[in-house]
Structures are given as C-alpha cells and as structure tokens.
Amino acid sequence: MSTDESPVVIRVEDVHKVFGDLHVLTGCDLTVRSGEVAVLVGPSGSGKSTLLRCINQLEEPTAGRVLIEDVVQGYAPDPLPDGRWQKLSAAQIAAQRSRIGMVFQRFHLFPHLTALGNVMEAPVQVRGLPKAAAETKARALLERVGLADRADHYPSELSGGQQQRVAIARALAMDPELMLFDEPTSALDPELVSEVLAVLKDLAADGMTMVVVTHEMGFAREVADQVVFMDEGRILEQGAPEQVIDNPRSERLQGFLASVL
Amino acid sequence: MSTTPTPTPPVGAPAAGEDFVPIRARAAPRPGTWISAVIVALLALALVNFLITNPVFEWDTVATYLLDVKVVQGVGWTLLLTVMSMLLGTIVALTAAVMRRSDNPVLRGVSWVYIFVFRGIPVYTQLVFWGLFTVIVPKIVIGVPFGPELWSFSTRDLVTAFWAAVIGLGLNEGAYLAEIIRSGLNSVDRGQSEAAKALGMGNGKILRRIIVPQAMRVIVPPLGNETIGMLKTTSLVLAVPFTLDLTFATNGIANKLFTPIPLLIVAALWYLAITSVLMVGQHYLEKYFGRGFDDRTPGPRRGGGHGRQAAVNSSATTPKNPLPEVEL
Numbered sequence: 250m251s252t253d254e255s256p257v258v259i260r261v262e263d264v265h266k267v268f269g270d271l272h273v274l275t276g277c278d279l280t281v282r283s284g285e286v287a288v289l290v291g292p293s294g295s296g297k298s299t300l301l302r303c304i305n306q307l308e309e310p311t312a313g314r315v316l317i318e319d320v321v322q323g324y325a326p327d328p329l330p331d332g333r334w335q336k337l338s339a340a341q342i343a344a345q346r347s348r349i350g351m352v353f354q355r356f357h358l359f360p361h362l363t364a365l366g367n368v369m370e371a372p373v374q375v376r377g378l379p380k381a382a383a384e385t386k387a388r389a390l391l392e393r394v395g396l397a398d399r400a401d402h403y404p405s406e407l408s409g410g411q412q413q414r415v416a417i418a419r420a421l422a423m424d425p426e427l428m429l430f431d432e433p434t435s436a437l438d439p440e441l442v443s444e445v446l447a448v449l450k451d452l453a454a455d456g457m458t459m460v461v462v463t464h465e466m467g468f469a470r471e472v473a474d475q476v477v478f479m480d481e482g483r484i485l486e487q488g489a490p491e492q493v494i495d496n497p498r499s500e501r502l503q504g505f506l507a508s509v510l
Numbered sequence: 511m512s513t514t515p516t517p518t519p520p521v522g523a524p525a526a527g528e529d530f531v532p533i534r535a536r537a538a539p540r541p542g543t544w545i546s547a548v549i550v551a552l553l554a555l556a557l558v559n560f561l562i563t564n565p566v567f568e569w570d571t572v573a574t575y576l577l578d579v580k581v582v583q584g585v586g587w588t589l590l591l592t593v594m595s596m597l598l599g600t601i602v603a604l605t606a607a608v609m610r611r612s613d614n615p616v617l618r619g620v621s622w623v624y625i626f627v628f629r630g631i632p633v634y635t636q637l638v639f640w641g642l643f644t645v646i647v648p649k650i651v652i653g654v655p656f657g658p659e660l661w662s663f664s665t666r667d668l669v670t671a672f673w674a675a676v677i678g679l680g681l682n683e684g685a686y687l688a689e690i691i692r693s694g695l696n697s698v699d700r701g702q703s704e705a706a707k708a709l710g711m712g713n714g715k716i717l718r719r720i721i722v723p724q725a726m727r728v729i730v731p732p733l734g735n736e737t738i739g740m741l742k743t744t745s746l747v748l749a750v751p752f753t754l755d756l757t758f759a760t761n762g763i764a765n766k767l768f769t770p771i772p773l774l775i776v777a778a779l780w781y782l783a784i785t786s787v788l789m790v791g792q793h794y795l796e797k798y799f800g801r802g803f804d805d806r807t808p809g810p811r812r813g814g815g816h817g818r819q820a821a822v823n824s825s826a827t828t829p830k831n832p833l834p835e836v837e838l
Contacts, residue, residue: 305708340712347710357705360802361723371709374719403802416705423709 255282256318258427258458259304264313266299266482273299275482276313281427281475284456288469288490291479292505297462300479301429304460305349306342317349318426347375350420354432356412358404364391364415365400368422375423383422390418394448410441417448427458434465466510470494478502571772575763576779584759585780591675591744591755592784596737598680603687608717610692621688628685633678634749640678641750643669675747683740690732694725726799734792738785756780 259281266274274296281287289297302308304315306323315322322345325335337345358367368387372378378386391397394414404412413433420428430449434442446468453459453472463469469476469490476493478486480501486493497503561567575581609621628636639646644666653659669677698721706716745757752758756777764773 307704307708343707343710343712346708349708351705351708353701353705353708355701357699357701359702359705359720359724361727361799362802370719371706371711374715375710405802419709 253282255284257281258283258285258318259460260316260319261300261304262314262316264300264303264310264315266296266303266308267311273482274303274310277479277482277484279477279484279487281458281460283458285474286453286459286461286472287475287477288473289460289462289477289479290464290466290469290505290509295479296482297479298431301431301460301462304429305346305351307351317345320345343375347371347423348426350423350425350428352413352416352420352428352430352433354435356404356409356416356436358412358416358419360404363401363403364396364407364418367404367415368419371419372422387418387422390421391415393421393451394418395444408441409437410444413437413445414448417445417452421452427460428452430459430461430463432462432464434463464509466494466506478505480505566771567775568769568772571767571769572775572779575760575773575776578763580759580763581756581776581780584754584756585784587754588741588744588756589784591672591679591747591752592737592741594676595679595683595744596740598676599683599687599736599740600691600733602681602684603691604722606684606688607691607695610688611695625685625688628681631682633682633743634746636682637675637678637746637749640669640674641671643674671750671752675744675750675752678750679740679743679747683736687733687736690736691725691729694729695721697728698724723799727796727803730792730795730799734788734795737788737792741784741788742781 257280259279261277261279264274264277265272277296277300279287279300289300291297299308303310304317304322306315309323314324320326323337323342325337328334358364359370362370365384365387368390369380369383372383372386373380388397388400391400394417396411396414396418399407399411399415404415407415413436417433433449434445437445442465446465449459449461449468450472461468461473473490475487476490477484478493478497478499478501485499486497486502493502494506497506606621606624609617610625612618647665649662649664651659651662653661702720702724703716706720711719744755747755748758760773760777764770767773
C-alpha cells in the first residue's frame with residue numbers, strides 16, 4: 250500500500266502514440282507511486298496495452314514523455330542546444346528496461362530453456378551473475394510462485410497458469426523496481442486464472458509497484474489502489490476502485506462495466 | 511437375475527482399480543498391403559538376380575578396391591572437404607543472414623550482393639576461378655590505395671588446391687544457407703525477442719541466446735540436406751583441380767583398369783555409407799534443437815517421457831472434476 254507521500258515511480262506525461270493513420274493514444278497522463286497497484290481497464294483497442302508498452306519502451310511515444318523515478322526514458326536528460334532530444338543508444342535503453350519487469354498475455358517463455366533456465370537467463374546474461382548464485386535465486390523465485398518442483402520442465406510441459414507463473418518469476422529475477430502486466434490471465438483457461446491472480450496479490454501485498462492491464466474486475470476491486478479506465482486512446486476516469494467501479498460517472502464506463510461485470 | 515453368478519473376468523482382465531474391459535478388435539482387412547508386398551518382393555528378387563548374374567558388375571573387383579588405400583584416403587579427403595566447406599559456409603551464411611536483417615543499409619546491401627553473385631554463378635565455374643586465384647591475385651598487398659605498400663605476401667603458399675576447393679565450395683554454399691538461415695531466424699515468434707528485450711537483453715545476446723537456438727530447429731533439417739548435397743558436390747573439385755577426393759580416386763583406378771562399372775559401384779557404396787552416417791548425426795542434432803518443442807522427444811535434462819497433460823495433472827492445480835458445474 251502506498252500513501253500520497255510515497256515517491257513517484259512512474260510518471261507518464263501527455264503521451265501520444267500514432268501508428269500510421271491510427272491515433273492509438275491521445276494524450277495520457279498517469280502517476281504511479283511506489284508500492285501502488287494501478288489497474289488499467291477498458292474495451293479492447295482502447296490503448297491500454299500500448300500505454301503499458303510505452304512505459305518500458307517496447308513502443309516509442311510519438312509525443313510526450315515517460316519518467317521512471319524522475320528519469321526520462323529513451324532520451325538524454327536534457328535537450329540539445331537546438332531543442333531536439335538526444336536518443337539513447339540501444340545498450341542504454343536495454344539498461345533502463347532491465348529495471349522494469351514485464352509479463353505478457355501469451356507468456357513468451359523461452360521454449361528451448363527449462364523453467365529454471367528461463368528464470369536464470371537474464372540475471373546471468375544481463376547482470377553477469379555467476380551461474381550458481383543465479384540458480385539459487387531462480388529456485389527461490391520458482392518456490393515463491395509455487396513451482397519449485399517444475400524447475401526442470403520445459404514450458405511445453407507446463408499448463409498455461411504454470412507458464413505464466415514462471416514468466417512472473419523470470420521478470421522478478423531482475424529485481425525490478427516495478428512490474429508491468431499485460432492481460433496476464435486473458436490467455437488462460439478459466440480454472441487457471443486464480444493461481445496467477447494469487448501470485449499477483451502476493452506481489453502487491455509485498456509492496457511491489459505494479460501496473461496491470463486486465464479484465465478481472467474482482468481483482469481490480471480487491472487489489473488496486475487506483476483504477477484507470479481508458480477508452481479510444483485516452484484516460485476517461487481514474488481513482489480508487491470504489492469510486493471508479495462502483496460510482497462510474499461517464500456513460501462509457503457505465504456501459505463497459507455492465508458488459509464485463 | 512440375482513442368481514446368476516458374476517462372470518469371471520477373461521484372461522488378461524484389467525488390474526484392480528481399472529473398471530473397464532479393452533475392446534477386443536480384429537483389424538480391418540487391408541488387401542492392398544499384401545498385394546503390394548508380393549509385387550515388391552518379386553521385383554526385389556529380379557533385381558538381386560540381375561545384380562548377381564550380370565558379369566559387368568565384376569563383384570570381385572568391387573571387393574578388391576572397396577578398401578584400397580587410395581579409395582579410403584579419397585573417402586577421408588571427401589569427408590574433410592565436406593566438413594570444412596560446410597563449416598565455412600555456415601559461418602558465412604549466418605553472417606550474411608544477420609546482415610540481411612540488420613537496420614544498417616550498407617550491411618544489408620553487401621549481404622544481398624554476396625548472395626546474388628555466389629548463388630548466381632555455377633559452382634563448377636566458381637571452383638575453376640578459385641583454382642586460378644593464384645594466377646589472378648599472385649600477391650596480396652596491405653597498404654594505402656595508390657600509395658605506399660606496407661606489407662605483402664604471395665597467395666601461392668596460402669591458397670593451395672585444397673583451400674581453393676574449400677573456399678569455392680564454402681562460399682557457394684554460404685549463399686544458399688544464408689537464405690535458409692534467414693528464414694529460420696524469421697520463423698521465431700516476435701514475442702520471443704520482445705520478452706528478451708523487456709528483460710534488458712541487448713540485440714546480440716537476444717540473437718545468440720534466444721533467436722538462434724530456436725531457429726536451429728527449423729534450420730537443421732535443410733542444413734542436413736545441404737550437407738548431404740555438399741558431400742556429392744565435392745566430386746566437382748577436379749575443376750580446381752584437387753585430385754585426392756573419392757570420385758577422382760575411383761575414376762583414376764577405373765581408367766587404369768579399363769573397368770569403369772565396378773569402381774563406380776565402389777564410389778556409390780562409399781557415398782551411401784557416408785550419407786548414412788550424416789543422417790544419424792542429423793537425427794541427433796534435430797533431437798537436441800527440438801528440445802522443449804515436442805513432448806515425444808524430452809530434453810536431455812529429463813529422463814521420463816511425460817506429456818504435457820501428465821505434467822498438468824500431476825501438478826494438481828486443476829480441479830479433480832473437470833465439470834464442476836454439473837456436480838450435484
């Protein structure tokens with residue numbers, strides 16, 4: 250849980266994203282404080298995933314900027330004399346990304362590596378952690394997501410829920426400052442959703458700063474500090490769950506809630 | 511009915527706890543299998559008869575020269591040529607394929623020109639060119655163009671007939687393999703590099719640790735095909751001229767004895783034998799790079815042959831009853 254005095258971890262300022270003729274994000278502002286759980290909801294195509302992907306630079310904002318712990322993402326801190334912004338190199342961007350964990354809708358585990366190998370990969374390859382230390386850490390993380398006994402299984406030998414939990418452990422292995430979840434339960438069979446949500450709740454209770462795109466309104470109500478409703482590329486309503494979910498002001502949100510609840 | 515004794519289970523009845531009797535089935539008739547078997551058996555007999563009774567095959571000559579020193583050495587050189595030129599070809603091809611995918615337009619262009627030239631010229635012509643390399647380029651000079659000479663060496667000592675053959679075969683092969691490797695790299699799901707990026711991995715690491723190992727699964731079958739093709743293409747190295755390979759050795763003996771047919775059989779048997787060995791190697795490579803992709807070939811880390819469903823069941827994360835909503 251965070252308070253208004255907690256330091257700001259994510260600051261999204263007037264972000265626009267244009268794909269060809271498509272204006273996917275039309276000026277989004279979002280502030281997430283340390284230890285806070287922000288849940289993004291909205292109809293498909295509303296720009297939730299794009300906004301999330303702008304936070305860890307999988308998408309480059311067309312306008313506006315994203316700051317993580319007050320550091321501009323993707324550009325040098327100060328503009329050049331002519332007013333342009335100096336883009337960071339690929340290696341510098343990779344370093345910024347390595348501090349942000351991300352979990353995908355379709356897991357994207359590395360199929361040629363075991364569960365343990367998936368979790369060890371980035372600490373060894375990016376941080377240069379010795380293999381033995383990385384393995385100890387990876388086993389502890391797999392234990393945490395309840396998969397200690399699946400460490401030597403390949404992703405194809407795991408259920409969807411198990412794969413997603415390995416993906417969460419893989420992201421946690423980099424000791425991220427914050428975690429992004431892009432519809433983490435949307436590709437799962439209904440009976441497997443709860444095991445993944447349980448891990449998310451556990452993380453939230455531990456004080457992880459999280460941004461979660463989801464359609465699970467029960468989860469939003471229970472865990473979110475702020476619920477953000479997006480529609481047609483802009484944020485229409487945001488606030489505490491009881492305010493946004495239980496007392497929607499806009500007709501758009503009322504209609505959306507009626508369709509998902 | 512209550513007086514009827516319960517029937518005793520038939521022999522081979524299910525063990526305790528299994529409350530089903532497997533269907534005792536008789537296979538559906540398949541006359542086609544039997545008819546084709548008879549026809550093929552007759553044809554095979556006719557072939558064996560032909561091979562044994564036809565005097566032109568001179569099987570005693572085949573036996574004499576099958577393990578002849580020159581022939582066995584020829585096998586060795588052919589194998590060496592195959593391995594070395596495939597190695598060179600693969601390295602060049604991987605470089606060209608990565609360059610083709612690069613953001614850098616200069617690298618993309620260089621790769622395109624390489625593939626265009628080396629795929630477009632017959633390998634025989636290329637081998638003749640490489641054989642004449644020491645004539646075309648007698649001396650390699652390191653220096654400033656039109657300016658002073660810093661260092662130079664004669665190519666005659668470096669590009670021997672063997673190396674000319676390896677370079678010629680390897681560079682030609684690289685152009686074909688580049689396209690195979692490129693399509694292999696493209697076959698890996700985009701989500702894979704995205705997930706690796708999100709973990710903070712750089713482009714080189716993503717390629718080496720994530721993309722290439724997965725692409726190999728797609729690349730290895732055609733790579734095996736190309737290796738077997740290369741084995742046979744090495745018979746063209748007399749264009750260089752390189753004169754120690756299997757085909758040249760058997761041809762030489764045949765010309766001396768005026769008996770081409772038995773020595774063609776010697777060469778054919780050896781090529782088939784090497785191909786069989788290569789096929790075994792390919793099988794193991796496919797198994798290695800297919801790990802994690804197929805339940806039927808569990809990876810080296812796992813002893814058992816559990817399937818995905820078995821893993822899901824044993825994890826006990828799914829409810830025992832698959833249809834909870836109809837539970838009463």
